[in-house]
Structures are given as C-alpha cells and as structure tokens.
C-alpha cells in the first residue's frame with residue numbers, strides 16, 4: 001500500500017501515457033500541401049504515405065482512410081460480414097476492434113486471451129470452432145504492439161476456411177518471425193491515432209494483397225461513385241478517405257518509426273529492470289517468435305500481491321494492505337504525482353454493450369483476470385530517464 005513515507009517529487013508537467021512525438025518533417029509535408037492547395041482528400045501526401053506503408057510492410061495495397069475504425073469497418077464489409085454473421089473476435093481489446101462487426105450487423109463471439117501474449121488464445125479459438133462450426137471470420141488483435149500467435153491462429157483458421165481480419169492498429173513496426181504486423185491477416189488494419197507508435201493526428205489504413213478488394217475499399221471510401229460524368233451510385237458508400245494534411249503528418253513520421261520503436265523498447269526494458277524486485281510481470285511475449293513494437297509498457301501484479309480491489313459500475317475502490325497493492329491503487333498514486341497510467345482494456349465480454357454475446361474460454365477467463373491485475377504504465381517517448389526512475393519509485397512506494 002502507498003503510505004507516503006518515501007519522499008518523491010511530483011511531476012511539474014503532466015506525464016502522459018503516450019503522447020504524439022513530432023520531428024519537424026511533418027511541417028514540410030503539411031506546408032507542401034498548403035502551398036500547392038491540395039487541401040483535400042486527394043494529393044501527393046496520401047499517395048506517398050500509402051507507398052511508404054506498402055514498402056514497410058511488404059503489402060501490395062495500403063488504402064488511406066480517416067481512422068483505424070473506418071478501416072476496420074471496411075475490412076469487415078470486404079470480408080463479407082453481414083446481418084447475422086457470427087465472428088470470432090479477440091476479447092481483450094479496444095472496442096474499435098469489434099464495434100465495426102456490429103456496424104454491419106455481425107455478431108461477435110469473444111475468444112479468451114492467452115496469458116503468454118495477452119492475445120487471442122489459439123486453443124480457445126479451436127474450441128469456438130467446435131461449438132460454432134459455421135463461422136468463417138476471425139478478428140484478431142496484436143495487443144499493445146505484441147503480435148498474436150500468428151502460426152497457431154492461422155493453422156486453426158485454415159482448418160475451418162476462415163478469413164482473418166488483423167487489427168494491427170497498435171502494432172505497426174512489430175513482427176512475427178520477420179513477418180510484419182499488417183501482413184498477418186488476409187485483411188489488416190493499422191491506425192495513426194494520436195497515441196499510437198506514429199501518428200497523423202488521426203488516420204488509418206486498410207492493408208491487403210488482393211487487387212479487387214483494395215479497389216472496392218477505395219471506391220466505398222469515396223461514397224462509391226461510379227466512373228460516370230454524373231454522380232452515379234450502384235452501391236452504398238462512405239466518406240472515409242484520409243485528408244492530405246493528415247497524410248503529410250504520417251509521411252513526416254514514417255522516417256522516425258524505427259527510432260520510436262527503439263525508444264519504446266528502452267522504456268520497456270528500463271521498467272522490466274527497475275520493477276524486477278517487485279511481485280509483478282511486464283506484458284509478456286514469445287521472444288523466439290515475436291518482435292513487438294513496445295507501444296505500451298504494461299504490467300500485472302502477481303495474484304498473491306493483490307490487495308482487495310472492487311470495480312463498481314463506474315468507480316474503483318480497494319482495501320490498502322501492507323506489502324500489497326492493486327491496479328486501482330497504482331493508477332491513483334500515479335495520478336497523485338501527475339502521471340497518467342491506464343487499466344488494461346476492459347474485456348469485451350465484461351462490457352454491458354456485449355452482455356448477450358457468447359464468450360469462449362479453454363482455460364479460466366484469462367482476460368478478466370488480466371484486466372483485474374493489470375495496468376498500462378506511462379510509456380511516453382518524450383519522458384526522460386530521470387522521470388522514468390521516479391515512476392519506478394512510485395510503483396515501489398505502492399508496495400510498502
């Protein structure tokens with residue numbers, strides 16, 4: 001429990017979980033758009049940012065869209081998910097992974113996380129295919145920048161001829177055995193939201209190797225205009241195309257993706273070392289198979305180190321105990337020192353929105369357990385070593 005006996009200086013300026021890190025080149029491309037008056041959803045920045053992502057991931061097509069959520073929506077639609085289609089979805093994730101399934105009338109069936117990566121558990125997925133033999137779609141996330149257990153997931157999906165939609169929103173730059181995130185699904189999605197590894201302020205892309213699918217998505221994203229001299233529409237469309245200004249920011253950031261990953265890894269390593277004497281574990285991955293982008297440094301408290309914690313409808317409470325702590329206490333203490341942490345994503349099967357959706361677990365509801373014992377630590381690229389050392393001291397102070 002936090003007793004306040006250790007003297008720690010609060011942060012003068014708020015320390016963020018993950019804030020944008022700009023480098024100046026973004027302005028060059030924004031200015032170019034301004035000076036040439038390509039202030040719309042057409043222009044060189046859009047074309048170039050698509051090329052940069054295609055080159056980086058090795059994907060044949062990248063389609064630039066307004067947000068990662070919009071990209072997920074068109075991925076779901078392109079995969080053929082319609083009214084009543086059941087879809088196996090990662091349970092421990094952000095709602096933007098699964099809400100687009102519902103936009104198209106699909107019904108998510110949530111699949112438990114595995115403890116070794118916090119991503120979809122291949123065994124639970126196999127179990128789900130036994131229960132729902134007609135399912136042909138899987139939405140799998142690479143959580144916090146750690147790739148899913150790609151080969152195992154792919155093997156189960158191939159056995160059942162299921163299409164994989166990969167939510168790589170958090171994982172740009174990560175890879176599984178040298179296969180980049182963004183190529184692990186049949187259709188993949190990345191995000192350039194303000195807190196991601198690189199940002200365009202907002203923005204997202206849909207990635208695929210399928211020419212026809214890419215062309216379809218491009219067309220849907222511009223209100224499905226047919227190639228006619230008047231406004232001709234045969235299909236339902238959306239206004240989902242990325243702005244040329246947003247693409248300018250992304251273009252400037254792309255030169256710094258590797259640098260961001262290096263910095264994020266240093267943050268993760270420093271936490272791991274600094275917290276190694278506490279009863280906690282960092283977000284795990286399989287070193288032989290996976291190279292994360294270390295987007296967020298997270299940790300779980302060991303079960304025996306947890307004090308009693310309650311999470312009511314909207315507010316947490318806990319019972320302080322010597323030598324123990326809990327995510328609610330650590331988050332509260334971080335806040336007291338002007339630093340921003342966050343609970344892990346609350347599992348979808350625990351959301352009132354998805355109360356009537358099925359949840360499949362081969363073990364014992366790992367995702368709820370991870371949510372109970374886990375939190376995201378401030379992982380801002382801009383923080384100094386001294387600031388991170390203070391954060392580590394704050395976490396220690398919670399276990400007094």
Ligand SMILES: *Cc1c(COP(=O)(O)O)cnc(C)c1O
Nearest residue numbers: 067068069094096097169191193
């Ligand atoms: C950020 C995020 C998204 C959505 O991306 P936006 O660009 O914010 O719409 C989807 N899934 C996950 C897991 C995310 O973290």
